[in-house]
Amino acid sequence: MLSCRRLIGQLANRSQLRCYATARLLDQRYVELTQKNGEQLKYPSVWLRDNCQCPDCFYAATSTRKSNWERGPLNVRAETVRFDVQRQQLIVHWQDAHESSYDLNWLQERDFASRQRYLDAVYKPPMQLWSKTEFAANTCEFAYKDVLKQDAVLLQWLEALAVKGFALLHGAPNDVHVVRQLAERIGYIKHTTYGDVFEVKSKPNAGNYAYLMTPLPLHTDMPYYEYKAGINILHTLVQSESPGGSNTMTDGFYIADKLRREHPAYFELLRSVPVNWFDIGHDGDAKKPFHSLWRAPIICLDVDGQYARINQNTTKRDSRFSVPLEQVVAWYEAYDMFMQLAQAEAVEFKTRPGDVFVFNNLRMLHGRTAYEDSPENKRHLVGAYVDWDIIYSKLRTLKFPNAKD
Numbered sequence: 019m020l021s022c023r024r025l026i027g028q029l030a031n032r033s034q035l036r037c038y039a040t041a042r043l044l045d046q047r048y049v050e051l052t053q054k055n056g057e058q059l060k061y062p063s064v065w066l067r068d069n070c071q072c073p074d075c076f077y078a079a080t081s082t083r084k085s086n087w088e089r090g091p092l093n094v095r096a097e098t099v100r101f102d103v104q105r106q107q108l109i110v111h112w113q114d115a116h117e118s119s120y121d122l123n124w125l126q127e128r129d130f131a132s133r134q135r136y137l138d139a140v141y142k143p144p145m146q147l148w149s150k151t152e153f154a155a156n157t158c159e160f161a162y163k164d165v166l167k168q169d170a171v172l173l174q175w176l177e178a179l180a181v182k183g184f185a186l187l188h189g190a191p192n193d194v195h196v197v198r199q200l201a202e203r204i205g206y207i208k209h210t211t212y213g214d215v216f217e218v219k220s221k222p223n224a225g226n227y228a229y230l231m232t233p234l235p236l237h238t239d240m241p242y243y244e245y246k247a248g249i250n251i252l253h254t255l256v257q258s259e260s261p262g263g264s265n266t267m268t269d270g271f272y273i274a275d276k277l278r279r280e281h282p283a284y285f286e287l288l289r290s291v292p293v294n295w296f297d298i299g300h301d302g303d304a305k306k307p308f309h310s311l312w313r314a315p316i317i318c319l320d321v322d323g324q325y326a327r328i329n330q331n332t333t334k335r336d337s338r339f340s341v342p343l344e345q346v347v348a349w350y351e352a353y354d355m356f357m358q359l360a361q362a363e364a365v366e367f368k369t370r371p372g373d374v375f376v377f378n379n380l381r382m383l384h385g386r387t388a389y390e391d392s393p394e395n396k397r398h399l400v401g402a403y404v405d406w407d408i409i410y411s412k413l414r415t416l417k418f419p420n421a422k423d
């Protein structure tokens with residue numbers, strides 16, 4: 019039998035279709051709705067009052083609560099509750115003579131028991147972690163021009179970045195503005211101490227290890243930033259014809275998870291011991307000096323205990339290790355295991371001119387194999403960053419253009 023919610027979804031506006039429900043007050047603290055099929059929905063009355071939808075309490079133009087409470091709604095009790103079948107609404111009468119009504123649909127969408135549904139659908143699509151052998155199956159590829167022209171493709175690209183952690187674009191023109199165009203297609207480019215658009219090529223007096231032709235071991239960019247760059251957009255204009263110059267990549271969240279399963283004590287050390295990440299110098303000839311410093315562990319979890327950020331860059335790890343002496347050796351053992359696992363799971367591929375390699379810089383360890391750079395044999399990439407706040411926002415506007423309604 020179809021659930022009430024599905025019926026409403028499928029047959030909206032057919033007013034003859036009604037869900038019968040009964041409402042009751044439990045201990046004046048909760049309101050319980052029992053639907054005809056026996057399904058129950060339960061809401062704290064303080065939350066109902068806090069989210070009253072009447073024009074005195076709610077400003078429809080911005081879909082937000084009005085700020086008429088100084089201390090919050092905790093002290094107003096519900097007096098009576100009933101379900102109005104005709105209007106398909108829960109009606110609450112409060113002790114201060116206020117009345118609130120809530121559409122059943124609205125309540126169902128805010129069911130506390132199904133809260134994960136909202137987090138997965140709207141907050142962030144669940145990530146799919148992958149091992150080396152699953153690389154091909156997780157590779158999503160798009161045509162550059164389609165990403166620029168079609169919103170549906172832009173959405174697929176951003177979804178792939180959020181879920182798989184990387185994606186490849188093909189067919190970009192030989193133009194240094196490609197990365198800016200992609201960043202602005204999403205929203206806003208990120209300005210950093212390396213500028214907004216940066217050129218990755220072998221440079222004399224290189225101000226960053228990435229601007230050499232030596233191997234660039236697995237790392238994440240900018241661990242030395244509190245607001246670390248979200249995605250890295252790397253456009254290949256010229257690829258080295260020498261052997262090497264290939265990209266390497268490992269899913270850092272997959273590695274963290276493997277470490278957690280196989281070596282929980284090491285995981286705990288890398289999750290908890292803070293490392294000082296630093297970057298001191300200046301970029302190119304502009305000579306604007308910088309001194310970046312951010313203290314954070316290698317594996318960072320978010321408030322839900324999900325993987326949030328990996329920090330790793332050997333060249334940016336400060337020799338000032340500001341932890342108790344007794345933690346140091348154990349930390350190095352854990353770090354060594356993490357890097358062994360990361361290297362064992364690293365994939366390697368060589369981009370061609372016109373390719374744009376885009377990846378989640380909070381998640382993917384990435385690097386590059388050594389190459390020979392000479393006047394006749396060059397390698398030239400152009401890069402830019404975009405923050406995840408901007409990307410998720412764009413993704414949601416594409417997926418839910420009527421979110422406010």
Ligand code: OGA
Pocket residue numbers: 218228234239252263264265384385386399
């Ligand atoms: C970087 C980087 C990869 C490459 O510049 O941080 O990871 O292919 N570059 O040169």
Ligand code: NM2
Pocket residue numbers: 212216218226228238239240241297331334401
């Ligand atoms: N670049 C490419 O974190 C880093 O310093 C990695 C960043 C120089 C902007 C390289």
Ligand code: ZN
Pocket residue numbers: 070071072073074075076116117118
């Ligand atoms: Zn109200």
Ligand code: ZN
Pocket residue numbers: 228237238239384
């Ligand atoms: Zn990098």
